[in-house]
């Protein structure tokens with residue numbers, strides 16, 4: 001996990017783990033709201049990509065909800081992640 005600090009304050013984090021010796025899996029990323037849209041999540045995830053490259057991993061996978069526009073922007077527009085599969089979540093009012 002990488003953690004972002006502003007002074008003495010922890011303002012965001014991004015979690016990842018190893019899936020196998022070629023692949024990392026990105027977990028939750030979250031930033032305190034008052035720091036949104038200042039590039040914190042992008043910086044945290046870019047640091048994970050660097051870790052992966054530096055340690056010989058070839059792929060990092062992750063997921064986001066299609067309606068989470070900030071996370072989609074970070075993953076797809078800013079960091080170049082591309083979809084490889086998708087999951088549709090269902091609900092039924094009972």
Ligand SMILES: CC(C)(COP(=O)(O)OP(=O)(O)OC[C@H]1O[C@@H](n2cnc3c(N)ncnc32)[C@H](O)[C@@H]1OP(=O)(O)O)[C@@H](O)C(=O)NCCC(=O)NCCS
Nearest residue numbers: 029030031036037038039040041042064069070071073074
């Ligand atoms: C998702 C989250 C981590 C993003 O953190 P962040 O530090 O604000 O992200 P960044 O500043 O690096 O990038 C956000 C980008 O989305 C863009 N964005 C935000 N809201 C947007 C909107 N409604 N429409 C279009 N773009 C939007 C920002 O402009 C920014 O892009 P830019 O740098 O090109 O301007 C943060 O919103 C958060 O903590 N959300 C709650 C937890 C969450 O949903 N986590 C993801 C679970 S997978």
